[in-house]
Amino acid sequence: MALTTNDILKFPGTWHCRYWYPNTKPGGREETSEYTVKIDRHDDGYVVHSIGSDVPEAHLEARFTVDGSLVTGTFMENSSPSGEWEGMTYKGAFQLIMNDEHTHMEGMWVAAGYNNGKPKVFTGHWELAQAAE
């Protein structure tokens, strides 16, 4: 997906992944979903996989490529089977801007969710920050 080939970057340690989403259920407001993730090199890009979350049995996987400070990728989230979203799988894409130190990325995601029982595409804020080396 990248437009140019980058140097191979390292994203060591554990990272804190947080995204904001509109709770589309009645009376819902914006909520956050948080994961602890690792980022590894894979093919021409990088893979993200969760090693912990604030909700048991919820998992997040993502792939991205880097073009300068621009991070572009896709993700898949399996929500908790026993949680509010009943094990629903969310698939989407994201684009983030990375800082010069390669320790922080911030941008937006796009993915389908429910709106009054009908699927609809939403966007929201997304953040990935190095938590510990």
Next chain:
Amino acid sequence: MKLVTSSNMQVGPLSGIWRCSYYFPSNTHNGDDASSYYVRLERTQDGFVLHSLPNAQSAYIQAHCTLDANLATGVWLENTAPQGEFQGKMYSGVFQVIISDDQKHMEGRWVGIGSDHGRQKIYEGAWEITYAGEVLKDLPEL
């Protein structure tokens, strides 16, 4: 896997000419401006490729995506018109659209990089791909 759209759509060839429009916050007035192209869609094994047809402004857009039934998720790249408001700047981003049951309309949102007073920033907006007709010569100019 229980996907949000819970669809088992088999997407067809998506032939003909389509109109692809995306909306972004205007720099000159309140509300959104639209960027519209006539495009062709070509099916791939697991998705489709989108590319614009030549226009008088020499602006181009291309995209590719994968399909999960009626849900298309992908990446796009736009070369804006050299003489236009964005002076030939290149933009890129991601998008997701849901394909209607008659497979003539796709609706969703994009996310992509832009700049705000010289600072890089990620924007988002609506994205639409609608079947326009079989041949370009019968279609109104955009």
